[in-house]
Amino acid sequence: MKEYITIIGGGLAGTEAAYQIAKAGIPVKLYEMKPKKYTPAHHSSELAEVVCSNSFKSNLLTNACGLLKEELRKLDSLLIRIADETKVPAGQALAVDREEFSQRVTEEIKNNPLIEIVSEEVGKGLPTTLSDLIKESITIVATGPLTSDPLAEEIAELTRAK
Amino acid sequence: MYFYDAAAPIVTKESIDFSVAFYGDRYSQEKKKEETMEEWKKRLAGEEPSYINLPMDQEEYETFWKALVEAEVVTLHEFEKKEIFEGCMPIEVMAKRGMDTLRFGPLKPMGFDDPRTGKRPYAVVQLRQDDKQAELYNLVGFQTNLKFGEQKRVFQLIPGLGQGDFVKYGVMHRNTYLNSPELLTETYQLKSNPNLYFAGQLTGVEGYVESISSGMVVALNTIAYYQSQKQRIDYLPITFSAYTMIGSLAKYISTPNHKFQPMNANFGILPEWEGKKIRDKKERYQKLAERSLKHLFFVPEGKK
Ligand SMILES: Cc1cc2nc3c(=O)[nH]c(=O)nc-3n(C[C@H](O)[C@H](O)[C@H](O)COP(=O)(O)OP(=O)(O)OC[C@H]3O[C@@H](n4cnc5c(N)ncnc54)[C@H](O)[C@@H]3O)c2cc1C
Numbered sequence: 001m002k003e004y005i006t007i008i009g010g011g012l013a014g015t016e017a018a019y020q021i022a023k024a025g026i027p028v029k030l031y032e033m034k035p036k037k038y039t040p041a042h043h044s045s046e047l048a049e050v051v052c053s054n055s056f057k058s059n060l061l062t063n064a065c066g067l068l069k070e071e072l073r074k075l076d077s078l079l080i081r082i083a084d085e086t087k088v089p090a091g092q093a094l095a096v097d098r099e100e101f102s103q104r105v106t107e108e109i110k111n112n113p114l115i116e117i118v119s120e121e122v123g124k125g126l127p128t129t130l131s132d133l134i135k136e137s138i139t140i141v142a143t144g145p146l147t148s149d150p151l152a153e154e155i156a157e158l159t160r161a162k
Numbered sequence: 163m164y165f166y167d168a169a170a171p172i173v174t175k176e177s178i179d180f181s182v183a184f185y186g187d188r189y190s191q192e193k194k195k196e197e198t199m200e201e202w203k204k205r206l207a208g209e210e211p212s213y214i215n216l217p218m219d220q221e222e223y224e225t226f227w228k229a230l231v232e233a234e235v236v237t238l239h240e241f242e243k244k245e246i247f248e249g250c251m252p253i254e255v256m257a258k259r260g261m262d263t264l265r266f267g268p269l270k271p272m273g274f275d276d277p278r279t280g281k282r283p284y285a286v287v288q289l290r291q292d293d294k295q296a297e298l299y300n301l302v303g304f305q306t307n308l309k310f311g312e313q314k315r316v317f318q319l320i321p322g323l324g325q326g327d328f329v330k331y332g333v334m335h336r337n338t339y340l341n342s343p344e345l346l347t348e349t350y351q352l353k354s355n356p357n358l359y360f361a362g363q364l365t366g367v368e369g370y371v372e373s374i375s376s377g378m379v380v381a382l383n384t385i386a387y388y389q390s391q392k393q394r395i396d397y398l399p400i401t402f403s404a405y406t407m408i409g410s411l412a413k414y415i416s417t418p419n420h421k422f423q424p425m426n427a428n429f430g431i432l433p434e435w436e437g438k439k440i441r442d443k444k445e446r447y448q449k450l451a452e453r454s455l456k457h458l459f460f461v462p463e464g465k466k
């Protein structure tokens with residue numbers, strides 16, 4: 001087993017995981033297909049792109065998503081901290097300046113000496129496949145709702161085979 | 163495995179007609195009974211600008227509604243039609259359910275009075291700030307599958323948006339997720355291959371914050387798993403109490419479910435309040451939230 005953890009997808013889940021793992025002193029190899037390839041909803045070359053509404057929903061504890069954010073604050077979430085720091089007025093909701101939010105997360109990940117970013121798409125028939133990666137290291141797939149087709153196909157095969 | 167998400171259009175503030183539009187928050191904008199028009203306007207002027215509101219009278223609303231339900235939509239592929247995401251339903255689909263459906267949904271006039279008249283509008287479209295400079299605003303609840311040209315034509319019928327400059331149109335997108343209850347453990351680990359974890363929307367958690375929360379759980383668990391491999395000791399999975407939202411979401415997506423659907427954070431997935439029944443929803447949620455935060459760092463016996 002290699003002495004690092006692999007993450008595929010530098011979106012919201014992938015960057016949070018990368019930060020936390022590096023914080024524990026473990027090296028991370030983060031595969032992100034942007035800026036070489038984009039999903040239909042992603043347009044920016046930054047990591048942690050906020051694709052649709054700029055709202056992270058309510059900040060009130062009496063709102064379920066507000067409670068979840070408060071739990072994440074207490075767990076030292078990088079992304080919620082940066083969301084708090086880049087917020088724009090939105091009543092009781094936590095809405096962010098999407099450009100600044102993604103830029104700040106990207107800087108934080110890029111400047112982390114334990115995180116290596118590999119700008120490459122992973123998937124079936126590509127130079128790097130998921131099956132290869134999981135033979136070598138613990139691997140996290142965080143490629144989101146618009147996971148590219150070669151990877152979606154590979155995941156479907158891997159999860160079908162018991 | 164596939165379905166569609168919808169995103170709302172964005173307009174520039176510059177292009178909004180402020181002789182019609184007004185700032186205000188649903189919960190503070192309403193004119194109080196004891197307030198005079200003058201006092202009310204003064205109070206509103208002193209508030210932090212948040213939402214921009216576009217009031218409609220009955221005639222304006224009906225004209226808009228008719229145009230919306232008759233507008234041309236993008237043709238979806240057969241496999242795309244199967245499921246439309248309930249929490250993010252396209253506005254035209256909702257409108258087609260009935261003439262008044264929108265007035266009970268995103269265009270609800272509740273909590274708003276029109277500063278020009280002091281009266282309750284027939285319907286209100288809300289715009290939410292989208293960038294720090296407050297130059298861009300998105301149309302709240304207007305996720306749509308209308309063709310771009312049609313979006314411009316129909317949404318410009320909304321009072322205040324006659325000259326609306328749409329910098330981004332609403333679109334429909336694919337959404338891929340796993341059958342997690344069958345495939346994943348409570349720590350988002352693949353049952354059939356412990357070296358593989360999944361995080362984010364792909365696991366069936368739904369939403370930005372929910373995706374981040376799964377990234378957190380997976381990080382803590384891959385750290386534990388990595389250390390256990392390295393030191394050749396047992397892997398003790400790290401799970402959060404079911405009382406917490408972060409723990410409940412993980413539990414939800416990994417628990418067998420006859421019709422698995424992606425899940426937002428919501429109080430319905432937490433265990434019920436054990437004490438005396440609390441009728442008031444807000445009060446009950448407050449108690450559930452306090453209970454959750456108390457259990458966040460609670461480590462169950464035998465897992466220390
Ligand atoms: C159009 C749309 C609108 C949405 N609107 C909202 C909303 O308003 N509010 C809300 O709460 N949630 C919304 N969601 C749902 C969800 O919260 C977001 O999609 C969120 O970004 C999911 O986070 P994630 O980390 O799972 O994936 P993402 O943030 O999408 O990150 C995945 C990353 O993986 C990369 N990637 C994909 N395939 C590969 C590959 N094969 N190899 C390498 N890299 C790859 C992508 O480029 C991307 O950077 C929306 C989703 C979509 C699609």
Ligand SMILES: Cc1cc2nc3c(=O)[nH]c(=O)nc-3n(C[C@H](O)[C@H](O)[C@H](O)COP(=O)(O)OP(=O)(O)OC[C@H]3O[C@@H](n4cnc5c(N)ncnc54)[C@H](O)[C@@H]3O)c2cc1C
Nearest residue numbers: 040041236306307308309310311312329330331332333334
């Ligand atoms: C996923 C996607 C995102 C896009 N994002 C933008 C954007 O943010 N800003 C922009 O100016 N242009 C965008 N475009 C380009 C857009 O398709 C049109 O070419 C352009 O806006 C001119 O519109 P129209 O009214 O002349 O054409 P229309 O006749 O309205 O549309 C032309 C084609 O655009 C696509 N389209 C239109 N509406 C939608 C929709 N709601 N969802 C998915 N596809 C649609 C369809 O393929 C359609 O056949 C995008 C295209 C796609 C496919």
